[in-house]
Amino acid sequence: MKPSVVTIEPNWQLCSDCAVRGSAVCSSLDAVELREFEHLGRRVHFASGETVFSEEDITTLFYNLLEGVMRLYKLLPDGRRQIVGFALPGDFLGMNILGRHNFSADAIGAVTACQFAKVPFGRFIEDRPHLLRRINELAIRELSQARDHMVLLGRRSADEKVAAFLLGWRERLASLKGASDTVPLPMSRQDIADYLGLTIETVSRTFTKLERHGVIEIIHGGISLLDPAKVEALAAA
Amino acid sequence: MKPSVVTIEPNWQLCSDCAVRGSAVCSSLDAVELREFEHLGRRVHFASGETVFSEEDITTLFYNLLEGVMRLYKLLPDGRRQIVGFALPGDFLGMNILGRHNFSADAIGAVTACQFAKVPFGRFIEDRPHLLRRINELAIRELSQARDHMVLLGRRSADEKVAAFLLGWRERLASLKGASDTVPLPMSRQDIADYLGLTIETVSRTFTKLERHGVIEIIHGGISLLDPAKVEALAAA
DNA sequence: CTCCAAAATTGATCTGGGTCAACCGGCTTT
DNA sequence: AAAGCCGGTTGACCCAGATCAATTTTGGAG
Numbered sequence A, B: 001m002k003p004s005v006v007t008i009e010p011n012w013q014l015c016s017d018c019a020v021r022g023s024a025v026c027s028s029l030d031a032v033e034l035r036e037f038e039h040l041g042r043r044v045h046f047a048s049g050e051t052v053f054s055e056e057d058i059t060t061l062f063y064n065l066l067e068g069v070m071r072l073y074k075l076l077p078d079g080r081r082q083i084v085g086f087a088l089p090g091d092f093l094g095m096n097i098l099g100r101h102n103f104s105a106d107a108i109g110a111v112t113a114c115q116f117a118k119v120p121f122g123r124f125i126e127d128r129p130h131l132l133r134r135i136n137e138l139a140i141r142e143l144s145q146a147r148d149h150m151v152l153l154g155r156r157s158a159d160e161k162v163a164a165f166l167l168g169w170r171e172r173l174a175s176l177k178g179a180s181d182t183v184p185l186p187m188s189r190q191d192i193a194d195y196l197g198l199t200i201e202t203v204s205r206t207f208t209k210l211e212r213h214g215v216i217e218i219i220h221g222g223i224s225l226l227d228p229a230k231v232e233a234l235a236a237a
Numbered sequence C: 001c002t003c004c005a006a007a008a009t010t011g012a013t014c015t016g017g018g019t020c021a022a023c024c025g026g027c028t029t030t
Numbered sequence D: 001a002a003a004g005c006c007g008g009t010t011g012a013c014c015c016a017g018a019t020c021a022a023t024t025t026t027g028g029a030g
Helices: A031-038 A118-126 A129-155 A158-177 A189-196 A200-212 A228-235 B031-038 B118-126 B129-155 B158-177 B189-196 B200-212 B228-235
Strands: A041-046 A051-053 A061-075 A081-087 A104-117 A182-184 A216-219 A222-225 B041-046 B051-053 B061-075 B081-087 B104-117 B182-184 B216-219 B222-225
Touching: A041 A061, A051 A061, A061 A118, A061 A189, A061 B129, A081 A129, A081 A189, A081 B129, A104 A118, A118 A129, A129 A158, A129 B061, A129 B081, A129 B129, A158 A182, A158 A189, A158 A200, A158 A222, A158 A228, A189 A200, A200 A216, B041 B061, B051 B061, B061 B118, B061 B189, B081 B129, B081 B189, B104 B118, B118 B129, B129 B158, B158 B182, B158 B189, B158 B200, B158 B222, B158 B228, B189 B200, B200 B216
Parallel strands: none
Antiparallel strands: A041 A104, A051 A104, A061 A081, A061 A104, A182 A222, A216 A222, B041 B104, B051 B104, B061 B081, B061 B104, B182 B222, B216 B222
């Protein structure tokens, strides 16, 4: 899905009662700074499937994801796709070198984000090293996840990949909505395949196999972990 | 290789004529700061194969690589290994969250590094946001490389992986020692395989195939690119 | 130099996951 | 409610790369 209408509301919302106040970049700001910060960002919405930014685009905007899920991916010239991550509320997007995004980002379902213009945001950081430290912290956390994902892509079997994905995704949702054995999967099978370096058929077959063995149950819009311990054993961490 | 003797010299060397002065973290420091910085670090040496730090070790030291090459890797419980990167002079190692390394690092051949104790280094950064910005820059650059590598691991064929590796490695060496079609490969075939998510046999066969086709020549301790354009075509960027 | 061990290459064979193709609901459109 | 579509599932078959098994080459050590 290409360009489309981006709804922009007047900035009624207050940072102070923002859903991601405690976990996002802004967690490093005190009450006074937050008031000033409020004027820098504005809330924007993206429809399901809409592209928020593309690889190689010049970065003029940063995003702080508030609601919804995004897929972050890179394409090869011949169309092969690797999803490098899924973004969830609290994730900060747009940091890069050379002023260009190095991956593309699409909304999966409706998305709300807090949008910042690069220049004023950069100025705001300038004399607030604690915010810079927070951004650095987020970058290092992502780097650690990226390395874990390299191990998964390079050295794990299809079964291990799928099991590790289910556990990892459940874990991330747990820290947002609380722990649960019912795991919603808003992304398509193709998305999961492109995230795990597999084909859609292999992902589908692996799900059915896990279900046949009574380890998971495939439900509408997600899966339910019937035997989490078994899944953990499969993921072989 | 497990613990071994770490040679420590008195800190004769001056940062000001350090080989990586211009490219490493310290490139963000002015002459005055550099004098102070000099007292924080000390030069350490590692023998070939020696482990500098291990995954899960508590981080007490940071390293700024001065000479030599290191392999950075993660192990699965059953011994499968994924090399997440090779470190070259100018690379900064040790940044992490939760105070633990999230990968292991071995010397490939003799290595010299500038070693910093975590606490005083952290204090030094404290009131020098430009150094923090430099560290952030390096983290973001690594993140970008990590994402490129995910694409390679998840979506590229063995031939493409090997070709992309040769070009990428040549590129990195070029920015250190100047461009050349003769590419030294200090790491073993097993290291290359574990970096590319392949087996040693596949790497070896791919090299021989490229040589048979007159694209490269396998020389002692490396390869020579006879037809760089062909290699680039294979890497299919 | 000779001997030994580790690294690399090469060959033969096997298999996990890809490819190709058919099919099955559930939604939307008319 | 028929038609069409899209996402997902299932089956049959295939192949890139893994595995298993010898060599061959390289690099020290004595």
